Amino acid sequence: MKNQIVQTATDLFLNQGFKSITMDDIAQTMSISKKTIYSHFANKEAIVAVVVDNIFEEVSHGIDCISDLKMNPIEEIYEIKKLVMHHMRNEKTSPWYQLRKYYPKIHDSIKKRQFNYMQECVVDNLNRGLEQELFRENIDVQFVSRIYYIGVSGIKDNDLFSSTMFDPSELYGMFLEYHLRGIVTPKGRKILNKIIHSNQQ
Template identity: 25%
Template structure:
């Protein structure tokens, strides 16, 4: 794939992240790149194809980033804390309306997102919960399947502007609060003590 195609796709997706998909036109993308709209149409037949391509590339980057984080984490609690840090960093770039735009106006891209959510993310969460139970950080009676579904659905929930309107809620803070609730609800005393130590360590580093 040519460098120009990647540049167009990356620039478009960054604009979609910042402003939402519906708010960004092909003219906006061409203007941002300082190229003609005709040039864009040489590589993408329409905006929908561009959105789908951008989502697929984004998913590839997310998988690579998350896999790297998991490989560097030596226990389940640290895995989820590190994933939370990744989520915080990535969510700062996303306009909450983006997921709604995908669902309503870009069905192919939305299907790709659902596959990513229900396959990779769910599988990852399941593996982390199982690991945490073996390590003694999570309670043995935790229903792994139920908690994995709960976690991936709360990720999507924060994008819902009816429940968490953007003018009332900080998108990243909501995500982190729900992650914290998810973790604490599964933890043993050992897990909570270690989790608090991690929090204190991270807070001290940021002072």
């Protein structure tokens, strides 16, 4: 039952936002009583914490599996993009903006974990790109990895990138192209252009 509650809450939160959904909504969707939910979770914030942790672990595991394939760094970034977009497919609101606003402690905690995890992945990706001569040899890996993190985090800010101005499904791709064109060598640019061209077909 606990897992069912978490799964239902996850779907509701991603569709309608962490703030919008109440314990009543979860209970009604599952056709159970709130008492049943409270027998597993002390309050809504406890459910939010578990949901956010599960999403982080699931996405991280998926990225680890992609990294294990040892494809070239540019292709790897686009495969990770596909994975992330798959997980974001049901987001009809701005759940992560609501998380930051209404559950700041949970947001800050997951933000630190995301940064540490992404740093490790992106630094590895950049170093392999340098070894394969796909990225410019004069880039500062630590600087670029942090700018990348800021960019990926920033495009989730609905105040800056509202869905009325930017198509959420295209925004990540726009950022990736912006990021990669600034660091690729001519050799890397050929791979990048090929991927972009194939994605447009």
